[in-house]
Amino acid sequence: MLKLSHVVVFAALGVLSVSHAYQYSEIQTLKQERSQATQTLTSNEIVSIVDQRLDVAEQRRAQDKFQTLIADYELASPRVPEDRLVYGSLNARLTMQEFSDIECPFCRKMHGGLKSVVDNSQGVVNWEFKHFPLSGHNPAAAMQAKAVECVRESYGNRVAWAALDQFFEKTRSNGQGVGDLPTFARSMGLSGKAMKLCLQSDAHQDRISQDYREGSQMGITGTPALRILDHKTGRDYLIKGYKTPEQLTQALQQILGT
Template sequence: MRGNQLITGVLTISTVALIASNIYLHTELINLKTSTDQPLMEHLSQHDVIALVDDRLSSLEKRKAQELLSNLEEQFQLAQASTPDNRLIYGELNARITLQEYGDIECPYCRKMHGSIKQVIEHSQGVINWEFKHFPLGSHNPVAAIESQAIECVKEAYDNRTAWIALERFMMDTKGNGKGLGDIPEYVRSFGLNGSLIGNCLAADDHKGKINQDYEDGRRAGITATPAIRILDNQTGQDYLLKGYRTPEQLLQAVQQILSQ
């Protein structure tokens, strides 16, 4: 009996969704008829009318995506629009301490730690900032490397703040472990970015050298896996390497240790 009730419930939900979709389509058709030149409408085929409705739906989706981007920008006010040497930095540019993360967008532990680092920065009162360096792992390539290039493409086409928005969205929405996000140009359109612009940048491989340089810098620092964080004291020049996932409390303890030396 419970199985039948479940099936009935699913069918009911599907029916409601279909009815809602038909109501919306019918409403759009009425709007077209009242807002479009009547003689013109009389000569339009059903295919043409559907195309007009699709255009309206596309415009609605674009408007929603732009609103989403605007809301996300409010959440990333600590990211300056431009940064020295085109670095990917979140927080006060002149902060004493930098958490320099070597991360892989496809890495589940990087994803898990992403929010923790952001929390530390936002509660540091300008003492700590965060620099993201690309370290796409071989086991997650080519997807991880392409996503890293996409972040740099967003930074080039927009600014540092928008790149941080994209980085968090990528981290949260990827399937992980090299499975990726699917079509990246189409994906970035979902939160208000120009997919064609990012797609053309990816096709040109303009930022491949930057990704390779970050990776080699990490290797020279002794990094072999992600996540890894170099804690840099910009006042004394001291640094300390943390390997693996860390909680906000552990990150703060490590920062306090380097400050007390």
């Protein structure tokens, strides 16, 4: 008599050897694999196999979500001059330069609002991301800033924005990070090996340090902070702290009206 525990084993394992299906009938193959499963696998091994299958399924769902997210950032050009991180039309009149820290909770809260401002600006506003990792959030903040640049280098500006979105969504904030960065890259369907090699190199350190110095010279000491550049008049405006999309839209309209 087939025991209930065996039924659970067979349901969890499925077909263990696809190649046998080409040599025997389906029933014969299932009988053989059923016997092998009950005779050779321990309960720990069964749990391990099930966990592996669940991990694969979860990774596929994450990869599918990431591909959809890339499409959501269609306003980001695949490549941008000077390797800048820019979302929106490169010919926009206004640029919101955001000095941001991925580990900053208020940056995380404002991230989606900045995107909505650009999405609704009809090409008048774009958004440039500047790295400003705070010392209290390091090393996670600095390493994740570098990871975003690694993605941009390998996959381009648009994919980097989608990755940045995922960093903000998944981080535990305040220096806790997203965990192992190569593993996080693989969860998005990106190369974990390329991420590891990039992080181990000196690549992008100058870019991140330059962004930080630039913000410091403007008097920025915390995040988020925005410098609004008006490319028509040559003026710039500094806005510090968290702002809602409505507050940002109002500020931008005032600049356009001057």
